[in-house]
Amino acid sequence: MDAIVKPTARLQGELQALSSKNYTTRYMLVAALADGVSRIKYPAHSEDSDALRRCLKDLGAGLTETDVEMTVHGFGNHPKPVKELNVGNAGAVLRFLLSVASLLPEVTFVNTYPDSLGKRPHDDLIAALQTMNVRIDHNEGKLPITVYGGQPKGGAIEVSGSVSSQFLSSLLFLTPLLKEDSEIRVQHDLKSKIVVGQTLEVLRDAGIEIEASDDLMFYRVPGNQAYRVGEYSVQGDYPGSAAILAAAAVTNSDVTVHRLLENSKQGERKAVDVIRAMGTPLTHENGIVRVQGNGKLRAVEFDGDEFTDAVLACVAASVFAEGTSRFYNVENLRYKECDRITDYLTELRKAGANVEEKRDEIIVHGKPEGVKGGVVIDAHYDHRVIMALSVVGLRSSEGLVIRDAHHVAKSYPQFFDHLKALGADIRME
Numbered sequence: 048m049d050a051i052v053k054p055t056a057r058l059q060g061e062l063q064a065l066s067s068k069n070y071t072t073r074y075m076l077v078a079a080l081a082d083g084v085s086r087i088k089y090p091a092h093s094e095d096s097d098a099l100r101r102c103l104k105d106l107g108a109g110l111t112e113t114d115v116e117m118t119v120h121g122f123g124n125h126p127k128p129v130k131e132l133n134v135g136n137a138g139a140v141l142r143f144l145l146s147v148a149s150l151l152p153e154v155t156f157v158n159t160y161p162d163s164l165g166k167r168p169h170d171d172l173i174a175a176l177q178t179m180n181v182r183i184d185h186n187e188g189k190l191p192i193t194v195y196g197g198q199p200k201g202g203a204i205e206v207s208g209s210v211s212s213q214f215l216s217s218l219l220f221l222t223p224l225l226k227e228d229s230e231i232r233v234q235h236d237l238k239s240k241i242v243v244g245q246t247l248e249v250l251r252d253a254g255i256e257i258e259a260s261d262d263l264m265f266y267r268v269p270g271n272q273a274y275r276v277g278e279y280s281v282q283g284d285y286p287g288s289a290a291i292l293a294a295a296a297v298t299n300s301d302v303t304v305h306r307l308l309e310n311s312k313q314g315e316r317k318a319v320d321v322i323r324a325m326g327t328p329l330t331h332e333n334g335i336v337r338v339q340g341n342g343k344l345r346a347v348e349f350d351g352d353e354f355t356d357a358v359l360a361c362v363a364a365s366v367f368a369e370g371t372s373r374f375y376n377v378e379n380l381r382y383k384e385c386d387r388i389t390d391y392l393t394e395l396r397k398a399g400a401n402v403e404e405k406r407d408e409i410i411v412h413g414k415p416e417g418v419k420g421g422v423v424i425d426a427h428y429d430h431r432v433i434m435a436l437s438v439v440g441l442r443s444s445e446g447l448v449i450r451d452a453h454h455v456a457k458s459y460p461q462f463f464d465h466l467k468a469l470g471a472d473i474r475m476e
């Protein structure tokens with residue numbers, strides 16, 4: 048399905064933020080790893096969270112749902128032997144379940160998105176699991192991947208964090224269940240470090256003890272632990288909401304988004320600071336962000352690794368800022384649903400933006416006068432590219448056609464409905 052995004056001068060209204068993708072993933076996983084019944088209020092509904100629902104059911108979890116709550120009968124440390132799992136296009140789901148699969152004799156993760164998740168590297172996690180008595184067949188570190196587990200061993204574990212934090216999070220979910228105590232040392236760098244804080248928070252809520260060094264590069268994990276059943280409530284999602292806030296910033300607007308906790312551990316809450324630093328009038332109190340945009344923006348410079356899933360939305364806003372913006376330390380954007388530097392900037396240029404790339408940096412020479420648009424955008428299977436280009440389309444003179452915009456449902460199926468409810472001129476075809 049394509050989205051036809053027309054120039055829109057004004058956005059106005061109130062929205063409830065969608066539920067957090069990352070907390071939904073984590074609460075569902077710890078609930079499945081607990082032996083008993085857990086409840087999760089307001090879980091996200093999206094392609095990624097549905098992929099996890101499907102896989103956890105395949106692994107033996109019982110899932111029932113009402114409108115607001117999910118009940119999970121966990122399988123504890125005994126997932127049901129299954130031959131095959133399909134995680135769709137969900138990176139975090141794949142990486143977290145690769146470790147869970149090591150408890151089973153043989154599981155193949157199939158490759159259903161060869162042009163997106165099928166291109167993403169998992170070598171660093173594979174290498175770590177291989178040192179833990181797990182044999183793995185893989186396609187040069189990519190899908191399809193077969194895990195031959197059964198008796199994974201803890202102990203001294205090293206994992207690189209220079210491509211993704213998900214590899215470390217994955218091991219933090221698995222190691223408490225092993226017989227041996229573990230010491231996990233992160234090698235090289237740790238990208239998206241802030242996300243690991245969400246992993247540790249949820250592990251603690253699930254009764255798991257882990258000692259983490261202050262710099263999050265070293266962990267002591269006692270073995271023989273059991274996940275406790277729990278009652279969880281999923282907070283609002285900053286990465287998806289960042290695109291709505293960016294849309295409000297580039298237009299004349301009065302837009303209010305609820306359910307965005309000021310003290311959230313989501314790094315992407317920084318998007319609020321970025322948009323404020325661009326000069327957009329906004330308030331953030333009691334979990335409510337209100338943007339009263341006037342379309343006037345100034346350039347900013349930020350370390351994008353602190354808000355990895357909101358960088359594209361912030362870049363989209365900076366396309367219309369006075370001056371040159373820089374988003375640095377963002378190399379790992381290249382290893383997401385698409386290459387979120389080269390592929391994204393290709394589409395921004397088509398729309399009329401003046402952008403440059405370095406290996407680990409996005410540079411935007413702002414155009415306060417707006418961009419021309421009038422072109423067809425390739426979504427590159429990437430929900431965040433789709434959301435960011437929608438922001439740009441609203442402030443173009445000829446609008447944009449975003450091809451295959453249905454991929455927005457990976458994380459935010461209601462995105463276009465939400466924008467339309469605020470008055471955006473968008474048609475789906």
Ligand SMILES: O=C(O)C1=C[C@@H](OP(=O)(O)O)[C@@H](O)[C@H](O)C1
Pocket residue numbers: 069072139210211212213216238239242355356379
């Ligand atoms: O742990 C997680 O749930 C996630 C970690 C981040 O990935 P990287 O660590 O690969 O940057 C983020 O981009 C992704 O959307 C979700």
Ligand SMILES: C=C(OP(=O)(O)O)C(=O)O
Pocket residue numbers: 068136137138139140356383384431458
């Ligand atoms: C990169 C993302 O997700 P994942 O790694 O889980 O596919 C994202 O949601 O932007």
